[in-house]
Amino acid sequence: VDVQKEAWTQDGIHVNSEFLDGLNKKDAIAKMLDFLEEKKIGHKAVNYKLRDWVFSRQRYWGEPIPLVHCPKCGTVPVPETELPLELPNVKTYQPTGTGESPLAGIESWVNCKCPNCGADSKRETNTMPQWAGSCWYYLRYLDPKDSSSFCTSDKEKYWMPVDLYVGGAEHAVLHLLYARFWHKVLYDCGVVSTKEPFHRLINQGMITSFAFQRKSKSLVAVDAVEEKDGKYYAKDDGEELERVVAKMSKSLKNVVNPDEMIKTYGADSVRMYEMFMGPLTVSKPWNTQGLVGINRFLDKIWNLSEKPMNDIDITGKLDKDLASLRKTYAKTVKKVTQDTGNLDFNVAISQMMIFVNEAAKFDSLPKAMWEGFVLMLSPYAPHLGEELWQKLGHKDTNAYEKWPEFSEDYCKDDTKEFPVMINGKLRAKFEAAADSDNATLEALAKETDGFKKFTDGKTVAKIIVVPGKLVNVVVK
Structure with missing residues (x-):
């Protein structure tokens, strides 16, 4: 920008400012504050401002302000024995037409005696804000x-x-x-x-919706748009539009009525989909197809509940497949417990989906495991949770049941992936038992192609094994 022709409106670099030359605005402010303190002619301070709060409203509703205006005593508070001061019970409370509060026209309430001297007085007719x-x-x-x-x-x-x-x-x-x-x-x-x-x-983030935007950045109402081959066009002039995310608005006609969604898919589906859409604090667009997916997931859970339930002791020795399901269940209890406490509802639901997909492979399910899953599901889909709880033979609500527990032993993976770091860079990976000792991990690291390639012709100065995590190699 030629500053001789137009003003520079962005953050620029200081010139002709002596010791501030070459600095941007932020750095210049900091250096000037240090200068003022050093010269003892000023000091740093942070000022906070509370926005002005107009505490009265000229309307009927709202708490009456308990003050009486006396011609002799001035403004007098209503005695505590007469509190709370309530609004008059009237059929109409039309505006007075004088600019005063509607209460000013209700003479039987406004006119009163001064609490101090007994003189004819009037109540304060403004009310408190909501x-x-x-x-x-x-x-x-x-x-x-x-x-x-x-x-x-x-x-x-x-x-x-x-x-x-x-x-x-x-x-x-x-x-x-x-x-x-x-x-x-x-x-x-x-x-x-x-x-x-x-x-x-x-x-919490806002639930938004899709809208359609012209090249000029103006938005087009949903009912004025048609879709062809995955693209969107304005009905009036055929201009191709870009689908964007925007606030739900009556003018854009992109408002999703939750009552209609609940009527079609059920309250549990809508509730759970809202939690599954993304992190609680992030705004996200509504997509009815996502709601359909959650509805199918809940159907799948119901179908699982139709399978026979057995009384297998899930803490005992199990065959390979059930042991694998037990591990997934233990990880699900751990993750859903942690994620629910952290308000990470979407990832908790993802973990429940993992468990359901694995449980679907079995002809029958351990009752104790299924009961625990139902208890985890219930805060997310309470109506379905209560139905499933009753199907398991319980007569009382599950709301007061103890939250399921898990054993850390079942959460451990038998094997895991270990990275091989050579001079601080990842050069290889290998699979090994999670509880392998240092000597085993070092030996396996040396067998990797990455280790052989990046140590060929060099001297291995040191190998450091971090148990359960990685193998670090230093070469010269």
């Missing part, structure tokens, strides 16, 4: 029936802080920031025992 209550609702949930306080101390100390908060990123200001602000006020007042309200926050 998040006045949502800022601390998590505390009220702990003790919702207590009429003397918002939460008793023992229950607050037992339950708080919240272990996990899952919410959309749009909550960052309008709820989470103010909930934290509100909580810290309550902490300073001594009515809560924790400085922070939430231990961990997860912002």
Whole structure:
């Protein structure tokens, strides 16, 4: 860009700035801050700003602000004995037409006596915003029936802080920031025992949909598009369109109604597909074909439940095929347990698919193994899980059953792949028993083509075996 003709709008390099010459914006700011501190004419600081919070609304709904406006005493708080101040029960609450809140037109409620002097006064007619209550609702949930306080101390100390908060990123200001602000006020007042309200926050990704885009980048509604031979065209002028991912929008007509999906495929299929689409925190596009795949997977599980169940002791000695299934089952319990705890639902479902595919090869299944699988499946497909649990002969819900356990011994692979590193570079791999000793691993490494090729004509200075992991070779 010729800066004599047009302004440079990107991050540039400093010129004519003495000791800042040659630096970009970020580095120049850092160096200038150091300079100011060194000369003792300034210091580094981080300033935080809480967005202005307009705490009143001119509408009927919302919590009434408990204040009385007295011509003699000024603004006076409603006595605690008269709290909570409730909205008047009226049939209509039309706007006043004067710019005031609808409450201003309800004279039987607005007109009152001053709590201090008894003079004729008027109530505050603005109400609190909807998040006045949502800022601390998590505390009220702990003790919702207590009429003397918002939460008793023992229950607050037992339950708080919240272990996990899952919410959309749009909550960052309008709820989470103010909930934290509100909580810290309550902490300073001594009515809560924790400085922070939430231990961990997860912002879930948005479920998007496919849309269609012209070369001009404008979007075309789904019903104005036709598909031919795997390509997409605008119906009005035939322009070829690019299929892109976009927010679900009524104008683009790409909204997927979950009620229709549930009606067609069932709630378990929709629930499980949403968890299988990808990582919880990532936005991902809806694809009904993926939902069909999950529906078929659940059908496969039901078909497996129709097989005979035997009472084989899965902790005892098993034949080769059942031992292999036991290993897959143990790995499934381990992985589903870990992944569910980490909210990695999609990879937990993938592991369940691996187990189901292997179990499908058998004419009958160990009942103990199948019961464990059903318990793992139930958080993901609760309706099917309960049906399968009853088919196994249980009368009560599985919701209170103990989570299945696994033995690490069954998770171990008999053999594994060992890399051979020569001067820090991967040169070969070989298969060996997972518990092979160092001498065996070293001997097998020397037999690989990579070892022979990259040590030919050189001196092997050292061979270091990392048990169970790799063989490291140093040559000169």
